Amino acid sequence: MKTKEWFNEVVDRVYRACDAWVEGTVLSSPRLWMLHQRFREVRAKLDRKREHGRLYFVKRQPWTGVANPDHRRALGRLVASNHRLAVEVLRRGDGQRRRPVPREWRLCRFCRTCVEDEVHALLVCNESRSLVALRASFWSDLEAREVSWRVMRETGQGFFILHTLLSSERACARFGQYVSDVFSLFDESAMFVPARALYEGSHNEVDDSIDDDGTDDDDVAEGEDAQDLWDQDDYVALAGRGFG
Secondary structure, three states, X not given: OOOXXXXXXXXXXXXXXXXXXXXXXXHOOHHHHHHHHHXXXXXXXXXXXXXXXXXXXXXXXXXXXXXXXXXXXXXXXXXXXXXXXXXXXXXXXXXXXOOOOOHHHOEOOOOOXXXXXXXXXXXHOOOOHHHHHHHHHHHHHHHHHOOHHHHHHHHOOHHHHHHHHHHOOOOHHHHHHHHHHHHHHHHOOOOOOOOHHHHOOOOOOOOOEEOOXXXXXXXXXXXXHHHHHOOHHHHXXXXXXXXX
């Protein structure tokens, strides 16, 4: 006869197996770089503890509670890299006319000098007056509530800033509005697609490997750039200043 302890052990093993599968799937995907740091934080803070009936890696995040559905959807697109920025669209190609483009050639449609990724679009590019105005209004609203956000803007690194905004109960609603507006602005402008002659023969050759979403991809691990920007000591120090 099976005992209560036996059943509890089976349940715990199932949770552990699910946790391991979710963690491995996320950390092996270059698209899910926004989730990589969250998983590292959880791993560092918890000794694989979990609440009854819930995997600790899939607990609710603040951005999932944003009331406006368009703004919440925009944050989901940001987290999953399911957007129309060049860093993602040109990574895949279209399977017919256009082959995947090396990462360094997925340039911003406005400035055409930097890779059009999430950090560049949301925090850096200044070549669009509309984009600059949206960003100034966003930071002004946050800093009017808490001066600590000015410290974040002036001292934080790009990926860390986005991660902190997503994790903040006090900021994620306004951040969702901003992300939605920025994505819409980029969607309204034609993407810059470089001619193949510009990047053929570059050091970052495009191969025919299959990406995690089943499409052709280049051999650039896009999560590597994001990972290199994370400084855990800076993260702990800034988090202690009240961002959350």
